[in-house]
Amino acid sequence: MTLLGSLALWVAFLLGIWGALTGFVGGLRNRYDLQQSARRAVFAMFGALAIAVVALEWALFHHDFNVEYVAAYTSRNLPIFYTWSALYAGQKGSLLFWATVLSLFGTLAQLFTARRHQVYLPYVAGVVSVVTVFFITVMLFAANPFTRLPYTPLDGSGLNPQLQNPGMVFHPPMLYLGYISMTIPFAFALAALMSRNLDSDWLVAIRKWTIVSWLFLSIGLLLGMWWAYVELGWGGYWAWDPVENAALLPWLTMTAFLHSVMIQEKRGMLKKWNLALVIGSWLLSIMGTFITRSGVISSVHSFTESPVGYYFAFFLVASAIISFTLYTRRLPLLTAEARLESMVSREASFLFNNLLFVGIAFSVLWGTLFPILSEAVQGTKVTVGPPFFNQVNIPLGLALLALTGIGPLIAWRRASIANLQRQFAVPVTVGVFTGLALLVGGMRDFYPLMAMALGGFVLGTVVQEFARGTRARHRQYNESYALALARLVGRNRRRYGGYVVHVGIVILFVAFAGMAFKTETEATLKPGESATLKSPYGWTYTFTHLGISQYDQLNRQVTAATIEIRRDGKRLGLLTTEKRQHVDALGRPTFQPSTEVGIRSDWREDLYVVLGGVVNGSEQAVFRFTINPLVWWVWYGGMILTLGGLLVMWPGGGSPAVKRTQAGYAVKLVGEGSP
Amino acid sequence: MSVVRRYVATLHDPMDRRRFLGSGAGAFLGVVTTWQRAAPQGPDSLPGSGPSGRLWDPSRAGRPLEPVTAADNAEAIQAIEKRLRCTCGCNLDVYTCRTTDFTCTTSPEMHRRVLALANQGKTAQEIIDDFVRQDGVAILMAPPKHGFNLAGYFAPSIVILIAALLLVLALWRWTRRDAEEPAPAVAVPADASPEELARLKRELAELPE
Numbered sequence: 001m002t003l004l005g006s007l008a009l010w011v012a013f014l015l016g017i018w019g020a021l022t023g024f025v026g027g028l029r030n031r032y033d034l035q036q037s038a039r040r041a042v043f044a045m046f047g048a049l050a051i052a053v054v055a056l057e058w059a060l061f062h063h064d065f066n067v068e069y070v071a072a073y074t075s076r077n078l079p080i081f082y083t084w085s086a087l088y089a090g091q092k093g094s095l096l097f098w099a100t101v102l103s104l105f106g107t108l109a110q111l112f113t114a115r116r117h118q119v120y121l122p123y124v125a126g127v128v129s130v131v132t133v134f135f136i137t138v139m140l141f142a143a144n145p146f147t148r149l150p151y152t153p154l155d156g157s158g159l160n161p162q163l164q165n166p167g168m169v170f171h172p173p174m175l176y177l178g179y180i181s182m183t184i185p186f187a188f189a190l191a192a193l194m195s196r197n198l199d200s201d202w203l204v205a206i207r208k209w210t211i212v213s214w215l216f217l218s219i220g221l222l223l224g225m226w227w228a229y230v231e232l233g234w235g236g237y238w239a240w241d242p243v244e245n246a247a248l249l250p251w252l253t254m255t256a257f258l259h260s261v262m263i264q265e266k267r268g269m270l271k272k273w274n275l276a277l278v279i280g281s282w283l284l285s286i287m288g289t290f291i292t293r294s295g296v297i298s299s300v301h302s303f304t305e306s307p308v309g310y311y312f313a314f315f316l317v318a319s320a321i322i323s324f325t326l327y328t329r330r331l332p333l334l335t336a337e338a339r340l341e342s343m344v345s346r347e348a349s350f351l352f353n354n355l356l357f358v359g360i361a362f363s364v365l366w367g368t369l370f371p372i373l374s375e376a377v378q379g380t381k382v383t384v385g386p387p388f389f390n391q392v393n394i395p396l397g398l399a400l401l402a403l404t405g406i407g408p409l410i411a412w413r414r415a416s417i418a419n420l421q422r423q424f425a426v427p428v429t430v431g432v433f434t435g436l437a438l439l440v441g442g443m444r445d446f447y448p449l450m451a452m453a454l455g456g457f458v459l460g461t462v463v464q465e466f467a468r469g470t471r472a473r474h475r476q477y478n479e480s481y482a483l484a485l486a487r488l489v490g491r492n493r494r495r496y497g498g499y500v501v502h503v504g505i506v507i508l509f510v511a512f513a514g515m516a517f518k519t520e521t522e523a524t525l526k527p528g529e530s531a532t533l534k535s536p537y538g539w540t541y542t543f544t545h546l547g548i549s550q551y552d553q554l555n556r557q558v559t560a561a562t563i564e565i566r567r568d569g570k571r572l573g574l575l576t577t578e579k580r581q582h583v584d585a586l587g588r589p590t591f592q593p594s595t596e597v598g599i600r601s602d603w604r605e606d607l608y609v610v611l612g613g614v615v616n617g618s619e620q621a622v623f624r625f626t627i628n629p630l631v632w633w634v635w636y637g638g639m640i641l642t643l644g645g646l647l648v649m650w651p652g653g654g655s656p657a658v659k660r661t662q663a664g665y666a667v668k669l670v671g672e673g674s675p
Numbered sequence: 676m677s678v679v680r681r682y683v684a685t686l687h688d689p690m691d692r693r694r695f696l697g698s699g700a701g702a703f704l705g706v707v708t709t710w711q712r713a714a715p716q717g718p719d720s721l722p723g724s725g726p727s728g729r730l731w732d733p734s735r736a737g738r739p740l741e742p743v744t745a746a747d748n749a750e751a752i753q754a755i756e757k758r759l760r761c762t763c764g765c766n767l768d769v770y771t772c773r774t775t776d777f778t779c780t781t782s783p784e785m786h787r788r789v790l791a792l793a794n795q796g797k798t799a800q801e802i803i804d805d806f807v808r809q810d811g812v813a814i815l816m817a818p819p820k821h822g823f824n825l826a827g828y829f830a831p832s833i834v835i836l837i838a839a840l841l842l843v844l845a846l847w848r849w850t851r852r853d854a855e856e857p858a859p860a861v862a863v864p865a866d867a868s869p870e871e872l873a874r875l876k877r878e879l880a881e882l883p884e
Binding site for chain 1: 728729730731732733734735736737738739740741742743747748758760766767768771774775776777778811812813814815816817818822823824827828830831832834835838839842843846847849850878
């Protein structure tokens with residue numbers, strides 16, 4: 001099967017080169033036969049890569065330890081769930097996964113793009129083929145997942161224990177799907193530049209793809225946070241690690257694009273900016289992969305370091321030069337169709353929103369790369385950790401949160417003073433009231449206080465938008481309030497889905513602010529002894545060590561400590577925290593013992609207990625007890641954000657003009673004629 | 676034709692009623708007489724109470740640890756350690772690493788060094804300076820605010836401020852040009868009755884946009 005896999009890679013490589021050639025030549029010379037050939041090359045490339053994936057999974061499930069990749073990432077006793085996910089647990093497998101999914105997305109783009117956008121498709125096939133060929137090249141010449149060993153080990157090394165977590169099964173593919181799907185909007189952007197069809201039509205073709213990509217990236221980031229929280233044991237979910245930053249960068253620029261694209265759709269403005277954002281987001285995703293793979297920047301994700309990073313560096317530079325050369329040559333064709341009428345308008349607020357998104361992306365990138373820059377300039381390597389990122393980004397994040405509430409309140413084109421007063425009265429009151437209530441309640445920390453007050457303001461904005469829209473429908477169509485709300489949302493999913501995303505963002509900000517009140521202590525306890533910890537809400541938690549048991553489970557030897565928890569004397573239940581020594585099928589230890597955190601979560605706070613180890617081989621154990629306020633809201637805020645994203649991209653609802661009319665308002669779009 | 680299998684069960688030592696009752700009585704008396712001796716077992720995990728206080732295989736529980744002292748939990752020590760980077764390659768600060776990655780031997784060593792320096796009566800800044808002297812500025816979780824590092828702290832804010840100023844200037848120019856050259860007014864024929872237009876105006880006034 002590995003021979004078949006290698007052969008499939010070579011076939012996909014040749015098909016990709018053919019697809020790129022026929023796609024670009026067919027598009028530029030308007031040759032229908034070549035265009036069709038490029039289209040079929042993308043389909044065939046996907047087929048060949050799918051065969052390679054099946055071949056690698058076959059080797060994984062059949063424990064073919066003669067294959068280096070199988071021996072490096074699995075063992076005979078690895079649970080089947082993780083044997084499957086070992087496909088993308090290592091460098092080589094994840095490259096194969098990436099190339100396959102990219103060719104799948106390329107195929108879907110060819111199949112499901114509307115007929116009126118067909119002019120772009122040959123170029124899209126060309127770009128997808130070039131990017132896929134790059135990944136296959138890296139596999140064939142630097143990181144082949146089908147490489148065989150000169151001997152066959154009795155058992156494999158097993159999977160890193162930290163990757164043996166459900167979060168790690170879903171987090172990497174989600175993030176990859178986000179990164180990979182970004183290639184399709186990028187391909188359409190390049191297609192628009194190459195074909196000189198630079199009206200707003202190409203935006204319509206990529207709208208769904210952009211949201212899909214943004215949604216996958218969001219879910220990938222959230223799952224990564226969840227995995228870090230439950231698995232790594234340091235009690236947090238975001239450490240400003242270079243690889244986390246690398247995933248955040250394209251998310252920020254994509255979010256900026258999702259806002260500014262509305263201006264191009266409604267007013268025919270910001271064409272240059274939107275194209276630059278799409279190209280920049282894709283380049284940032286490749287740069288993220290470069291950072292992950294090269295090890296050029298020290299990161300907790302060092303298990304993926306390898307020389308393939310330099311292939312990515314070359315590809316990144318070459319792609320940037322080609323894209324921006326094409327971009328600058330087409331700038332004269334990218335003129336705005338309308339003018340900005342007022343500085344106090346929705347358009348202007350979106351421009352400031354974009355400024356902040358891109359500004360935050362710049363500051364994250366700057367901080368991530370500053371150690372390299374410092375070494376180059378002053379010959380000294382410095383560390384840029386959370387204190388730096390928090391200092392620079394928290395004020396920017398709060399400004400962005402404020403704009404999240406301000407933007408929807410300002411009218412398109414021009415807002416009058418009366419309009420502003422009417423729009424801002426309720427949200428500002430809610431925000432001020434929230435801030436004052438917290439101040440009176442004893443909160444004195446500036447940033448958390450601001451985050452929560454601004455959160456109140458944004459929630460006020462969203463509720464007001466829903467309430468006014470519902471009321472307008474109720475009056476206009478005599479619908480019940482529930483029906484009016486359902487139809488308001490159903491017929492304008494993009495707008496109201498966006499507001500749901502804003503609610504998710506507010507919840508996330510409030511949850512992040514909660515971490516400012518984290519408390520923790522370390523204690524050494526003999527069985528029967530207790531430690532106490534004061535919660536930010538004023539409760540006293542008592543943690544009583546009941547004892548330690550040792551047993552074998554699946555592919556690991558477990559040492560589990562049981563803790564009884566009481567809040568102000570009232571028993572809440574038991575928590576178990578573990579040390580796990582993973583072993584191979586022959587009982588040999590495979591990795592250092594890992595920690596399994598005990599977490600008790602409710603909507604107010606999480607109790608987070610870590611078994612550090614034991615003293616002198618006895619049941620006397622070292623524990624770390626942490627109380628993390630509002631963490632529950634990070635996961636539920638994330639779910640609301642995802643729900644909003646799904647609402648935005650959910651298909652159906654009729655034509656845009658009909659939806660706008662039925663939603664109870666009408667905005668005339670650029671290029672729309674009189675009825 | 677049917678085959679019937681017969682099984683013959685034989686009691687080799689059949690028990691009569693007297694022996695059965697005698698055994699029962701003996702068992703009952705045995706339980707009663709030993710009742711006091713078998714005291715209810717205490718928590719089997721109490722340290723020093725026997726083999727149950729020790730782990731069956733301590734090596735499975737990772738590296739042996741020392742008991743936590745009050746100094747380990749001291750806020751002043753934690754604050755110092757949160758400013759120092761563990762050099763094991765984990766990218767975490769010393770405090771987070773030593774309370775998270777219990778296989779790491781670097782962060783406990785750095786922690787002991789912090790404690791030793793604190794015991795010598797050194798202030799937090801002196802302790803940090805001592806680490807910087809020995810390990811370089813990369814030992815700090817954030818670069819010190821002087822020299823080129825200031826660019827690290829302030830470049831993002833300065834760039835964003837300049838971009839914001841440029842944006843305001845551009846917006847001002849665009850909107851002024853628009854005011855000087857107003858778009859030609861196009862008369863749009865109304866295909867609605869005056870009543871309908873009045874209703875539309877009312878509805879629009881109530882809408883958010």
